[in-house]
Amino acid sequence: MLSQVLLVSAPGKVILHGEHAVVHGKVALAVALNLRTFLRLQPQNSGKVGLRLPNIGIQQTWDVAKLQLLDTSFLGGLKRTWS
Numbered sequence: 001m002l003s004q005v006l007l008v009s010a011p012g013k014v015i016l017h018g019e020h021a022v023v024h025g026k027v028a029l030a031v032a033l034n035l036r037t038f039l040r041l042q043p044q045n046s047g048k049v050g051l052r053l054p055n056i057g058i059q060q061t062w063d064v065a066k067l068q069l070l071d072t073s074f075l076g077g078l079k080r081t082w083s
Contacts, residue, residue, distance in 0.1 A: 003042075003043060005040060005042045006040070006042075007039070007041050008034050008038070009037060010036065010037050011035070011036055012032065012033035012035035012036065012037065013030050013032055014038050015028050016027070016029045016030065016031060047063060048062065048063055049064055049067065050062075053075065
């Protein structure tokens with residue numbers, strides 16, 4: 001289990017040319033922007049997981065126990081255990 005706050009970020013990007021061409025194995029021209037997306041994972045003892053997107057006014061919380069009941073077939077048959 002995560003015992004401390006984890007913060008990661010990635011730059012924004014714009015695809016200037018060839019956005020759909022890459023699906024067909026062709027080249028695209030992309031550039032990084034001076035904007036970033038941040039993800040902060042913070043452990044909680046509440047048994048819940050939350051998503052907050054303050055810039056667009058979204059906040060949602062789920063019970064971890066209920067998430068465990070979700071179908072995991074998309075994992076290719078691997079069983080995921082949450083701790």
